[in-house]
Amino acid sequence: MKKLFAWILALLLLVVVIGHFLYPVLSDQLARRRDAEMMQEYREKTSAMGKEQREKLFAEAAEWNKGLEEIRMEDIFTAGITRTTRDYQNHMNVHSGIIAELVIPDIGVSLPVYHLSTETPATYKLVHVNTSSLPADGSGENIVLAGPGVLKTEGFPGKLGLTDDRMLEELDRLIPGNLVVLNVLDRTMVYRVKGVQMLSPAGLKELDLTPDEGEEKLTLVSQRKDQRLLIQAERIPIREARTLLAENDQATFPSNWQNVLLLGCPVLIAGLLVLWIIELIRGRFYRLPDEGKREDPEQLEKALESMDQISNEINEVEES
Amino acid sequence: MEIYHPRDEELLREMKRVRRSDRRRRLCRGLIILLTLSIAVGLFVFLRYYQLVVAHGTGMGDTLPEGSLLLIRKPEAGQTYQAGDVILYEKRLAKPVELTILNSKGKTRRYCRYVLYRDVGTTRQYYATTEGGAAWISTVSGADIFESTEEGTVSIGTENLKNGEYWLKEVEASYGQALLTDPIPFAVVNPVKTQLKRVLAGPGERVVLSPYAETRVNGLLISTDYTSGRTEDAAPEGRRLIMARDRYFVQGDQLSLSVDSRETDYSTVSDGEILGRAEFALWPLQCFGNLTGRQTVVAGTETEAAE
The missing domain is CATH 2.60.40.10 (Immunoglobulins)
Known part of the structure; x- marks a missing residue:
């Protein structure tokens, strides 16, 4: 019984240790898969819409943008939803409140952008800030997106953090010149990072994000402890973006040792597991009835006594 | 005189046990050697027919995000590729x-x-x-x-x-x-790039390119269920192509950002340039699965599409 308990304890400990290391990767991958599935559904719905309907959505969004006098934002991470028009949720809403897809190739980010709502707050999802322009593919707009970016050291449990809390934690790595891609319906808008700055929530509130005439901007805001990371980007022509992004569009071969590592390790682990199972089965079926059992000390003592007795008898016989 | 020893049976049993455990140990050792050898042989055979590749860039959109690890089946003599296959090829970008x-x-x-x-x-x-x-x-x-x-x-x-x-x-x-x-x-000094793109048309098939609409293959519009962006951003030169015997028309899944056969300079991909077909995506989990058999055109008759 004690042995069984020890085994269970050891197994639990092993699971906890492995889980500790695998959790960030697995949870991140599962969240990405969930997002990818959402985006696939979004793409299918967009594809089924037809060109006229898509154009209509862009026109409606442009009309909604005209109603914005100036673009300022509250600290939506603490203040929540501040101001919204009645029909905000109806614009660009193709599937489950998704407005667009944000892709940042330099940091491997690919996330759906949701309308800001009580179900999808900025502390949980990457959202479009409802006091900024909707992506209407027109001039004079500043699209503000906000998302959680709690650093690994801040989250729960311990140093790992929940996946959705860590959504934009890599945003710190962006530098001026990096490209940010926004896929809206069937259109692609590419922005170049102009500036990265850290602000206090009060500073964020005071910031005037209203674009100048003819400007097309994208602003990303993310949470960093008690500060806010602000990234501003300007739109670039698609031809220029194609040329810049085509540079990285290629495939590479892993080196020999990487190949061996990638292919050999799983096979080796599987093989050892099979071996262990074989050994376990063999041990169970080929074991002798009293093999592995501890010898009874009383019986051992009796046997020793009888041996002494026999040796005495032998001695006596030899003497006689 | 024969002396009866009470531990004789125990001794025999112990001897048997030792012999058995020794046999088992030898068997284990043999199995480990066999396993290591089979892994080595397996890897050798595997790498003879397959190879691993890491995809980079935005050209294939969400189908193959940055850093995707793929299993590529090396080409065999006389192998042909179907529309929908993702192929790996070495493209020499010939600039005048x-x-x-x-x-x-x-x-x-x-x-x-x-x-x-x-x-x-x-x-x-x-x-x-x-x-x-x-x-x-x-x-x-x-x-x-x-x-x-x-x-x-x-x-x-x-x-x-x-x-x-x-x-x-x-x-x-x-x-x-x-x-x-x-x-x-x-x-x-023309740069040589190893790239992954999706085959849209193979030998003998007709491709119509327009700067204002999506590509048509054999009169049918391509499906945009798995793509992002639009061909209008790539603004290809409007033309008709009939694929030669050993040539393939390839296109990335990110229609706005992919540089592919739609570009006049890029041209189509020849049989000799193909290094294999992507069969399976291993990593990341979001694209884990089979990569073959994708429907690339919208179902419907050719006449309907032409209309």
Whole structure:
């Protein structure tokens, strides 16, 4: 019984240790898969819409943008939803409140952008800030997106953090010149990072994000402890973006040792597991009835006594 | 005299146990060696037919995000690829070489005629285009002629030239100019890129490209269920193509950002350039799964699509 308990304890400990290391990767991958599935559904719905309907959505969004006098934002991470028009949720809403897809190739980010709502707050999802322009593919707009970016050291449990809390934690790595891609319906808008700055929530509130005439901007805001990371980007022509992004569009071969590592390790682990199972089965079926059992000390003592007795008898016989 | 020993049976049993455990240990050792050998042989055979590849960039959109790890099946003799297959190929991006030729006084040599040659060991070979394609011949008489423009520029297409050093030799000077005796050296350095794109059309199939609409294959519109962006951003030159016997029309899944067969400079991919077909995505989890058998055109009749 004690042995069984020890085994269970050891197994639990092993699971906890492995889980500790695998959790960030697995949870991140599962969240990405969930997002990818959402985006696939979004793409299918967009594809089924037809060109006229898509154009209509862009026109409606442009009309909604005209109603914005100036673009300022509250600290939506603490203040929540501040101001919204009645029909905000109806614009660009193709599937489950998704407005667009944000892709940042330099940091491997690919996330759906949701309308800001009580179900999808900025502390949980990457959202479009409802006091900024909707992506209407027109001039004079500043699209503000906000998302959680709690650093690994801040989250729960311990140093790992929940996946959705860590959504934009890599945003710190962006530098001026990096490209940010926004896929809206069937259109692609590419922005170049102009500036990265850290602000206090009060500073964020005071910031005037209203674009100048003819400007097309994208602003990303993310949470960093008690500060806010602000990234501003300007739109670039698609031809220029194609040329810049085509540079990285290629495939590479892993080196020999990487190949061996990638292919050999799983096979080796599987093989050892099979071996262990074989050994376990063999041990169970080929074991002798009293093999592995501890010898009874009383019986051992009796046997020793009888041996002494026999040796005495032998001695006596030899003497006689 | 025979002495009865009470531990004889125990001793025998112990001996059996030791022998058995020793046999088991030997068996284990043998199995480990066998397993290691089979892993090595397995890996060798596997790498003979398959290879791993890491995809980079935005050209394939969400289908293959940055850092995707893929399993590629190496090509076999006479292998063909279907529409929807993601293929790995080595593309040499052939850009024309433009040379402005000046004489010793620094004046441009306009309307002069040149032949292109290369030296292979001690043999001089001249470039010529024949019915069967490009060829290298030993005489100047059948060689291709390149003529300089009014600005003295000679443009040389490099589709059939391997990366390396070449020379231009003036064979005819324009009126009033002396023949340039010194050959003009130049180098062809075209970047070679290994890329992954989706096959849209294979040999014998028809492709219609338009700068204002999505690509059509055999009269049918391509499906945009798995793509992002639009072909309008790529603004391809409007044209009709009928795929040659060994050529494939490839396109990335990010229609706005992918540079592919829609570009005139990029051209289609030949059989010889293909390094394999992507069969399975291993990593990340979001794209884990089979990569073959994707429907690339919208279901419907050709007439409907044409309408």
